[in-house]
Amino acid sequence: MVDILLQQIANGLSVGMGYALVALGLTLIFGVLHVINFSHGETFMLGGLLTLIATTTLGLPYLAALPLAGLGGAVLGWGVNRIAVRPLLARRDGGADVLLATFAVSILIHQAVVMLWGPAPARIDGVPGTFELGPVVLTGQRLFVLAAGLALLVALEWMLRRTRFGVELRAVAQSQFAARVVGIDVDRVNGATFGIAAVVAALGGALLSPVILYSSSMGQVVIIKAFVVVVIGGMGSVSGAVACGLLVGLLEAVLGLVAGEGVATAVIYSLLLAMLLIRPQGLTGKRAR
Amino acid sequence: MTSSPFILGLGAVLAVALGFLVDQPYFASVVAYGLVLGIFSLGLGLTLGRMGYVTFGHAAFFGLGAYAVALVCVASGWSYWLVLPLSLVPGIALGVLVGFVSARLGGAYFAIATLTTAEILRLVAANWIELTRGPMGILVPVGPLPWQEALGWNPAQAYLSLLIAVAAVVLALVHNLNRSPLGRAWVAVREAPDLAESLGIPTVRARVWNVALSGAVAGLAGALVLPKIFVVTPDLFGVANSATGLLAAILGGKASLLGPLLGGLVFAVLPEALRFVDAARLAIFAVILLVVVRLLPGGIVSLMPARLRPRNRAPRPDGSAPALFAAASTAATLLEVRGLRKSFAGVTATQDVSFSVRRGELVGLIGPNGAGKTTCFSQLSGFLAPDAGEIVFDGASVLGQAPHRIAARGMVRTFQHAALARNLTVYENVLTATHLALPESVLASALRLPGLRRREAARAQLALACLAALDLGARADEMAQDLPYGEQKLLAIAMALAARPRLLLLDEPAAGLNQVEAARLAEVLRGLQHAGLTMVVVDHNLKMMMAICDRIVVLHHGALIAAGTPAEVREHPEVVQAYLGEAGA
Structure with a gap:
């Protein structure tokens, strides 16, 4: 029993890394632009789809598909920002309108993929091989997800802390007005934030799709889990998103073992409502008002 | 409609x-x-x-x-x-x-x-x-x-x-x-x-x-x-x-x-x-x-x-002249504040502030910028919880109550920034503010029972009376956002009146007003006081404050440094120092 539990913990952590990468972009966009990009899950799905196309139709090796997925994510992020976010930000009801517009975009992307590619799930071959750590057996792909995800997180952290752009980004997050006063191009920072979030989400999809199977609805599922992660971790908190992403993946795997997948998902979703009731600012967030 | x-x-x-x-x-x-x-x-x-x-x-x-x-x-x-x-x-x-x-x-x-x-x-x-x-x-x-x-x-x-x-x-x-x-x-x-x-x-x-x-x-x-x-x-x-x-x-x-x-x-x-x-x-x-x-x-x-598009137009007054504010109780002291203390991350905003307001008084609360006047109001009205202290309104503590409960008890505040529903008319804004005047059940609202119609008519008359009291009657059907700034501030007072206060807390009602508007405001406040309303006013227009207030309380760096009649306060050495700095040092 302990062996199975340890195995599920290892599996859960790798899936949780994928959740963390999606939630990270969601929370980054919320922190900087103060809006919610509902189409963020579809970027994750697109990352998976591009990986599928690259490895099957184009016959590329899996690792070569990753940059392609990242590039696709960047293009999609740029488009979503131009169509559904930037023109609406200045409005009085900007937040609500962005939410609605990105919701529309997410349906559009999903429907387009279903119509052009079909709804059937597909298997993607990732990094081969297995590794044994005591009683736990990790596939090469799961290990790769953990390693690549960690590398991505470190790179992001370095960018936020050490680069000029990172400083600008954090300045805009604190106060758009003050950032503008000191000469920061807020539109550019907003756009770049959106792009980075999209690339990370697409890479998340490319990393996770060999583990969980690609399907056209994987974006719709992951976006709700990302909401759970972000609400528990505290809206706008990057470290909270990463920690809670791993935690949610872990919890899901362990609960799935005990109670079955459907119940596990329902319990995870319920955590969001419970959190909003008990501590709406999240585990790491400061109390507002 | x-x-x-x-x-x-x-x-x-x-x-x-x-x-x-x-x-x-x-x-x-x-x-x-x-x-x-x-x-x-x-x-x-x-x-x-x-x-x-x-x-x-x-x-x-x-x-x-x-x-x-x-x-x-x-x-x-x-x-x-x-x-x-x-x-x-x-x-x-x-x-x-x-x-x-x-x-x-x-x-x-x-x-x-x-x-x-x-x-x-x-x-x-x-x-x-x-x-x-x-x-x-x-x-x-x-x-x-x-x-x-x-x-x-x-x-x-x-x-x-x-x-x-x-x-x-x-x-x-x-x-x-x-x-x-x-x-x-x-x-x-x-x-x-x-x-x-x-x-x-x-x-x-x-x-x-x-x-x-x-x-x-x-x-x-x-x-x-x-x-x-x-x-x-x-x-x-x-x-x-x-x-x-x-x-x-x-x-x-x-x-x-x-x-x-x-x-x-x-x-x-x-x-x-x-x-x-x-x-x-x-x-x-x-x-x-x-x-x-x-x-x-x-x-x-x-x-x-x-x-x-449908608008809720102001009806004509029916001559019923509703009472503008709830009759104050018989207690001589309407508000008693004792040892009010609040600090934000080490910065003390109010420091053991104690004062009282007698029934029918117009009390001024003055002090240089950052003296803690608005913070004091926010604590009185329930928007901020004090760290320590006691707030007794009309004989009972209101400490820890939600702002709407305190408003219902009769202590109503206005805000520095005239925050209104901009896309409603002046009349609709004041009508909205009559919420407390007569309570309404959800069932009566949904079914529009005869009792509700009667009470709606009464609320409409109250709203008209509040507008009339501030001389805004002619503006009733204009959009709130189209009013000049001075009249927007008067509208905010009209809305506060519609909540039927026994004690009105006015936060900088004269800020941003020109001289003519400020004079009009002073007249309005005097009129309300004559009609029997108790008020506490925060404002930087000292000339107006000295002219209209019965008593003045002075805050400086969150602490109360003087209280008394305008004449007493004006002579108070600490007040002079707070406003003018170390004189002749």
Whole structure:
């Protein structure tokens, strides 16, 4: 029993890394632009789809598909920002309108993929091989997800802390007005934030799709889990998103073992409502008002 | 304005006429489905249009209503038509839960919470096989309506006529609610939550009621779809349903009354008319949504010229001259503040401030910038919790009470920035502020009972009297945002008066006013004091303060440094020092 539990913990952590990468972009966009990009899950799905196309139709090796997925994510992020976010930000009801517009975009992307590619799930071959750590057996792909995800997180952290752009980004997050006063191009920072979030989400999809199977609805599922992660971790908190992403993946795997997948998902979703009731600012967030 | 008897009458006529006319089962069932969607979006429009809350999961209420009726029908063997009204109950219950969990946090959280709730319910319905038969669904036998055979109608005709009647009733109820004090409170909470709270509107309760009523209507719609689909499946909770309701409400015009109903009809008929694009239905809906949000945020209804849109115009005064403010109690001391202390992360904002206000007094609270005057007001009115101290208003402590409770007790504050519902008229703003004047039940609001009409008339007269007291009567039907700044500040006082205060806390009423406006304000304040109102005023216009105040309390760096008549305070060495610095040092 302990062996199975340890195995599920290892599996859960790798899936949780994928959740963390999606939630990270969601929370980054919320922190900087103060809006919610509902189409963020579809970027994750697109990352998976591009990986599928690259490895099957184009016959590329899996690792070569990753940059392609990242590039696709960047293009999609740029488009979503131009169509559904930037023109609406200045409005009085900007937040609500962005939410609605990105919701529309997410349906559009999903429907387009279903119509052009079909709804059937597909298997993607990732990094081969297995590794044994005591009683736990990790596939090469799961290990790769953990390693690549960690590398991505470190790179992001370095960018936020050490680069000029990172400083600008954090300045805009604190106060758009003050950032503008000191000469920061807020539109550019907003756009770049959106792009980075999209690339990370697409890479998340490319990393996770060999583990969980690609399907056209994987974006719709992951976006709700990302909401759970972000609400528990505290809206706008990057470290909270990463920690809670791993935690949610872990919890899901362990609960799935005990109670079955459907119940596990329902319990995870319920955590969001419970959190909003008990501590709406999240585990790491400061109390507002 | 359309009246609800007119809506009900028209609904009855249409129900009978169309029942007879549309005898083609196909057409009847398409229109009936459009009405189901319309009722669903009417419910959704209640939260989206009134509160401005986006929802991606209203199918949670829709599906729950359907499942509840299906389960009761199967378990009890009762007729579907008999069980149908029960569908209101789960919608209300879930609405209270979701509303309480998320509505106090604002828009984005509501969207997330409804979406998640719908997904949870979908998972429960799909996995609790013993109860719901899972994805197989529950078959609900639907018998004929009692009057179907008597009239020689087919089932589709009877179903259609029932739906027309239900839609008319829901429309009338929603219309009644929107123009009741509760409906006005929803708009106030959306536009300026703090101002609403300061006027005695319980914002959390107003929000929860809104979501609960919206949920009830959506649940009813869910149950009404059963005669068309026969089988309830977990898909009822799906995003497609939520999206359709949302789209219908937005396309029609979320803030309008008829908009959602029209939108529902459009979204039922459109897929039928465009059969060949059935596969692309959702994609087309999404494009429409995107275009509407980008280009036409107000929906189809916003194409109507602004002057044609209904406005609640100010009635004529009926000479009843309502009492402007509640009679103060007999206690000589109305407000007693003892040792009020508050600090923010090491910065002391108020430091053991103690003072009292006698009945009928006009007390000035002055001090240099950052002296803690507004912080003091915020603590008195319940917006900030003091770290220590005692606030006794009219003989009882108000410490730790919510702002709307304190307002209801009779202590009402204004804000430095005239935060108004800008897209309402001056009169509508003050009418909204009469919330506390006469309490109203949700039932009386929805049914527009005779008692409510009487009280509405009284509230209207009170609003007129408050406007007259500030000489704003001639501006009643103008938009609040079109008033010059000085009159906006007077409007804020008129709204505070409409809450029937016994003690009025005015935060910088003269800030930004020119000399003429300030003189007018001083006159108004003197008039109110003569009429017997007790007031505490914070302001930087010392000339006006010295002229109108009975007593002045001076704060400096959060501490009280002097209190007395204007003449005493003016001579007080510490006050001189606080304002002018170390003189002759």
